[in-house]
Amino acid sequence: MTRTALKQRKKKTGPGWISQLITMFREGDLKTRLGFLIMGFGSFMRGQIIKGLLFLTSQAIMVWYVLGFASQYLSKLDTLGDIGMQRVWSGERQNFVRTPGDNSLLILLFSVMSIMLFIAFIALWHSSIRSGYKAQKLLENKKRLPSFSDDIKSMLNDRFHFTLMSLPSLMVIAFTILPTIFMILIAFTNFDSKHQPPGNMFTWVGFENFSNLFGANPLIANTFSKILGWTMVWAVIATVTNYLFGMLLAIFINNKHIKLKAMWRTIFVITIAVPQFVSLMLMSQILHQEGPLNALLKQFGFIQQSIPFITDINNARLTVLSVNLWVGIPYTMLITSGILMNIPKDLYESASIDGASPLKMFVYITLPYMLFITTPYLITAFVGNINNFNVIFLLTRGGPLVTEYYQAGKTDLLVTWLYRLTVEKQDYSLASTIGIFVFFITAGLSLLVFNLSGSTRREEEFQ
Amino acid sequence: MNKQRAIHRKSARFIPLLALLLPMSFLLSFIKVPGIDGLGFSSSGLSLLFSGLNIINLLPLFITAALSFFFGLLTLRPTRANLRLTASAFTLSILVFIYTLLSAKSMADASGLLPAPFLVKHLQFGFWLYFLLAFLGLILSLIALRQPSTYIVLTAMAAIWLLPIIWLIMTSFRAERGAYTPYIIPKGWTLDNYIRLFTQTNQFNFARWYLNTLFVSVITCAATTMMVLMISFTFSRLRFPSRRLLMNIGLVVAMFPGFMSMIAVYHILKAVGLAKSLISLILVYTGGGILNYTIAKGFFDTIPRSLDEAATIDGATKNTVFWRITLPSSKPIVVYTAITAFIAPWVDFIFVSVIMKDDYANYTVALGLFRMLEREHIYEYFTRFTAGAVLVAIPITLLFIKIQKFYVEGVTGGAVKG
Numbered sequence: 001m002t003r004t005a006l007k008q009r010k011k012k013t014g015p016g017w018i019s020q021l022i023t024m025f026r027e028g029d030l031k032t033r034l035g036f037l038i039m040g041f042g043s044f045m046r047g048q049i050i051k052g053l054l055f056l057t058s059q060a061i062m063v064w065y066v067l068g069f070a071s072q073y074l075s076k077l078d079t080l081g082d083i084g085m086q087r088v089w090s091g092e093r094q095n096f097v098r099t100p101g102d103n104s105l106l107i108l109l110f111s112v113m114s115i116m117l118f119i120a121f122i123a124l125w126h127s128s129i130r131s132g133y134k135a136q137k138l139l140e141n142k143k144r145l146p147s148f149s150d151d152i153k154s155m156l157n158d159r160f161h162f163t164l165m166s167l168p169s170l171m172v173i174a175f176t177i178l179p180t181i182f183m184i185l186i187a188f189t190n191f192d193s194k195h196q197p198p199g200n201m202f203t204w205v206g207f208e209n210f211s212n213l214f215g216a217n218p219l220i221a222n223t224f225s226k227i228l229g230w231t232m233v234w235a236v237i238a239t240v241t242n243y244l245f246g247m248l249l250a251i252f253i254n255n256k257h258i259k260l261k262a263m264w265r266t267i268f269v270i271t272i273a274v275p276q277f278v279s280l281m282l283m284s285q286i287l288h289q290e291g292p293l294n295a296l297l298k299q300f301g302f303i304q305q306s307i308p309f310i311t312d313i314n315n316a317r318l319t320v321l322s323v324n325l326w327v328g329i330p331y332t333m334l335i336t337s338g339i340l341m342n343i344p345k346d347l348y349e350s351a352s353i354d355g356a357s358p359l360k361m362f363v364y365i366t367l368p369y370m371l372f373i374t375t376p377y378l379i380t381a382f383v384g385n386i387n388n389f390n391v392i393f394l395l396t397r398g399g400p401l402v403t404e405y406y407q408a409g410k411t412d413l414l415v416t417w418l419y420r421l422t423v424e425k426q427d428y429s430l431a432s433t434i435g436i437f438v439f440f441i442t443a444g445l446s447l448l449v450f451n452l453s454g455s456t457r458r459e460e461e462f463q
Numbered sequence: 464m465n466k467q468r469a470i471h472r473k474s475a476r477f478i479p480l481l482a483l484l485l486p487m488s489f490l491l492s493f494i495k496v497p498g499i500d501g502l503g504f505s506s507s508g509l510s511l512l513f514s515g516l517n518i519i520n521l522l523p524l525f526i527t528a529a530l531s532f533f534f535g536l537l538t539l540r541p542t543r544a545n546l547r548l549t550a551s552a553f554t555l556s557i558l559v560f561i562y563t564l565l566s567a568k569s570m571a572d573a574s575g576l577l578p579a580p581f582l583v584k585h586l587q588f589g590f591w592l593y594f595l596l597a598f599l600g601l602i603l604s605l606i607a608l609r610q611p612s613t614y615i616v617l618t619a620m621a622a623i624w625l626l627p628i629i630w631l632i633m634t635s636f637r638a639e640r641g642a643y644t645p646y647i648i649p650k651g652w653t654l655d656n657y658i659r660l661f662t663q664t665n666q667f668n669f670a671r672w673y674l675n676t677l678f679v680s681v682i683t684c685a686a687t688t689m690m691v692l693m694i695s696f697t698f699s700r701l702r703f704p705s706r707r708l709l710m711n712i713g714l715v716v717a718m719f720p721g722f723m724s725m726i727a728v729y730h731i732l733k734a735v736g737l738a739k740s741l742i743s744l745i746l747v748y749t750g751g752g753i754l755n756y757t758i759a760k761g762f763f764d765t766i767p768r769s770l771d772e773a774a775t776i777d778g779a780t781k782n783t784v785f786w787r788i789t790l791p792s793s794k795p796i797v798v799y800t801a802i803t804a805f806i807a808p809w810v811d812f813i814f815v816s817v818i819m820k821d822d823y824a825n826y827t828v829a830l831g832l833f834r835m836l837e838r839e840h841i842y843e844y845f846t847r848f849t850a851g852a853v854l855v856a857i858p859i860t861l862l863f864i865k866i867q868k869f870y871v872e873g874v875t876g877g878a879v880k881g
Contacts, residue, residue, distance in 0.1 A: 105730060106734070109727070156782035157780040157781050158781075160697075160701060160781040160782055161703045161706075163782075164693040164701075165694065165697050165709070167693075168691075168693055171750045171753055172713070172716070172750060174731065174746075174750060175728055175731075175747055175749075175750025176716050176724065176751070178727070179724030179725075179727035179731065180716055180719050180727075183719075183727050249620065252613040252617055253617070255611050255613060257610060258613065258617075264617055264621070267621045267624065268620075268624055269863075270624075270625075270628065270860060271624045271625075271628065273859065273863035273864055274628065274856045275809060275810040275829070276810065277810055277829055277833065278631075278832070278852045278856050279627070279628075281833070282630075282852070285642070285643075285845075286630065288643065292630060292643070295644065295645045295646060295647065296647055298645070299647075300564070300565045300568055301568030301583045302583050303582070304582065326623070326624065326627075334867060334870070334871055338871060387720060389722070389813075415720050415722065422723070422725065422726055423722075423725075423816075428726060432723060435720050435722075435723035436719075438719075442718045443715065446714075
């Protein structure tokens with residue numbers, strides 16, 4: 001698709017549906033215009049009875065939903081609840097009785113849900129008007145109206161995308177989009193361990209969490225900057241070492257004189273095929289103070305005292321980086337093998353005629369070629385390492401924990417810190433703020449990949 | 464090419480020299496170097512062993528050194544057969560060296576003549592020279608044989624990558640209880656860990672977890688596969704106004720860290736009364752798996768459109784095209800999608816822990832195994848954990864090996880073509 005075509009499309013989809021409404025209202029007859037108020041009226045009065053009734057039912061359901069359910073939550077959205085749980089003296093029981101107050105969490109959750117439903121409803125409303133308008137136009141041009149069974153049939157052909165997309169979209173909206181919007185909003189509240197519904201309410205605090213993260217609260221801001229720093233150092237070192245060593249391994253195995261290539265490859269693939277939680281928990285046991293590695297080293301007289309691989313700060317950082325190599329090198333090997341074989345052989349032949357050493361060939365031919373082809377992969381791997389939860393969590397749990405950090409340890413990445421804040425400390429608002437920050441890093445880098453790879457731009461060319 | 468041949472010949476010429484030095488360095492490790500203590504070479508170490516009774520322990524080292532020497536001299540006439548013999552002799556030398564290095568402590572302890580504690584760093588300098596020479600000899604023989612010397616690196620790496628897994632399997636058959644032992648190879652072997660995993664179910668009901676996981680993963684697999692294929696087909700083949708918008712929304716939403724929304728998902732499930740049930744797990748894994756449609760979409764993009772168009776001319780609807788044309792010609796991607804969806808419930812321990820909390824009966828294997836390693840259980844359950852891990856790892860490993868090709872294509876975004 002060319003750029004100009006894209007621009008034209010944007011113009012159409014932008015304010016398109018509003019201008020469509022205006023034209024439909026202007027050109028529509030009474031039946032169509034009444035359809036603006038009573039959904040499906042335009043269709044129903046022209047003989048598309050089932051369709052009209054379906055639209056009308058959906059309107060009725062929506063009205064019932066808003067009045068009966070959503071209004072009680074939406075009306076409290078501005079403060080997220082006014083009356084908390086209270087202890088009231090009950091004369092009957094001669095005791096204090098707890099009366100349930102407003103539950104901020106449910107208010108926010110159901111409000112977001114209702115707003116999303118409302119948007120869906122507007123889309124439905126729009127399509128009901130359009131359906132009436134279309135029927136009017138067809139009759140004006142003396143054409144046959146599609147019957148209900150025609151409509152059903154079109155769901156399998158012209159509107160097949162609608163049939164296919166509805167169920168998956170629903171799932172994604174319910175389990176990804178709705179929760180994500182909810183948690184983004186949480187970043188603007190004070191939902192933490194001290195404000196836990198149903199006992200206590202939380203409320204909007206604006207950008208307080210963001211300002212805490214960026215300096216207003218010295219402890220949190222200091223932790224944040226240190227963890228961000230380590231996350232970046234970790235991501236750079238982990239990505240670069242994995243990439244270089246993985247590629248070297250691939251080059252070793254791809255060497256044309258090496259026999260039993262499949263066997264070598266399988267040996268390394270086995271280690272990534274073993275589920276990560278198994279292999280990483282295994283590693284954390286192996287590296288334990290009393291674990292087999294220390295036992296082995298002591299048994300053979302290499303060391304006298306156990307090496308604290310995981311409990312010492314510097315050791316722990318080195319350990320996670322090395323174990324990440326153990327986990328990551330086979331991945332890179334698997335991925336780069338195919339690309340390495342695609343490097344034109346004549347490049348190497350002419351180089352070897354000129355008397356280039358293998359090292360020179362690697363630096364001047366292999367590396368530039370690979371970097372050119374795999375830049376998108378590298379950035380994806382970098383993003384993956386920023387969010388590399390498993391390696392850190394299963395090995396060190398973010399530890400060793402230190403008091404100068406706010407609920408974090410020296411090997412914690414942003415994402416493991418986020419995990420600890422949500423699951424263990426119930427400090428949701430701060431966690432959400434960190435999540436949004438991680439999103440901006442991820443999104444920024446992914447945008448870069450998108451522009452570099454070009455595969456999305458050339459999408460149509462393949463077919 | 465001539466130049467390379469010259470390299471082969473030159474390396475062959477050096478081998479006899481190394482072969483000569485090898486036995487000498489062996490003898491060197493017995494010579495006390497007075498006053499050089501503290502420079503890194505200790506005057507204790509193996510030289511003292513020589514005066515002890517344990518010379519028999521060093522016999523293998525001496526024999527292999529002699530072998531290398533003998534075959535090394537043969538390479539003065541560097542035929543292929545001679546070179547091959549030398550290479551094997553050097554390999555043997557290295558292996559015996561490593562064995563001796565590893566057993567040095569027990570030898571030293573057994574001799575009782577050494578100041579305790581004996582550490583490897585007390586070994587003589589000639590000892591290390593021996594290793595270096597044998598290593599160089601092997602490399603040179605490989606070069607002379609025109610075999611890549613990377614075999615050595617590959618073997619070492621393979622050992623590093625396989626040993627932890629071998630240890631896992633060995634420990635799963637270990638008879639002694641407890642998490643950590645001061646030795647590597649179990650003293651007693653037993654199948655008990657596997658048996659107790661399925662029979663002692665009062666606290667950790669592994670059999671039930673296995674069935675839970677199987678149930679969840681089979682249904683998740685079916686649902687996710689269907690939906691992913693539907694979405695991929697829609698985005699790849701059908702053109703409609705909001706297509707780009709929807710694809711972009713999917714892309715943006717997937718960039719938020721998944722842990723962030725976990726709590727919200729839990730509350731949504733609680734609000735509809737599904738928290739702590741296996742159905743909620745199925746919903747969550749399916750909802751999460753749908754957005755991984757890019758690989759399948761990329762595959763559909765490569766199926767030529769002319770097929771669809773021909774069918775449409777013959778009067779097929781898009782529904783027919785999907786079922787009769789696209790799906791049958793996409794068997795590999797269907798398998799890939801199904802297997803990845805099947806694996807997800809087996810390896811996730813985070814979402815289950817948030818959704819199930821302490822409802823042990825509804826755990827999946829991953830979370831169950833994770834719990835076994837908690838401080839209060841690890842002594843009792845460690846060997847059973849390894850047995851369980853083996854039982855989980857076997858099917859997953861086999862499935863992964865089957866789909867590795869697609870995995871590569873998925874990660875590189877189709878950059879590997881042809």
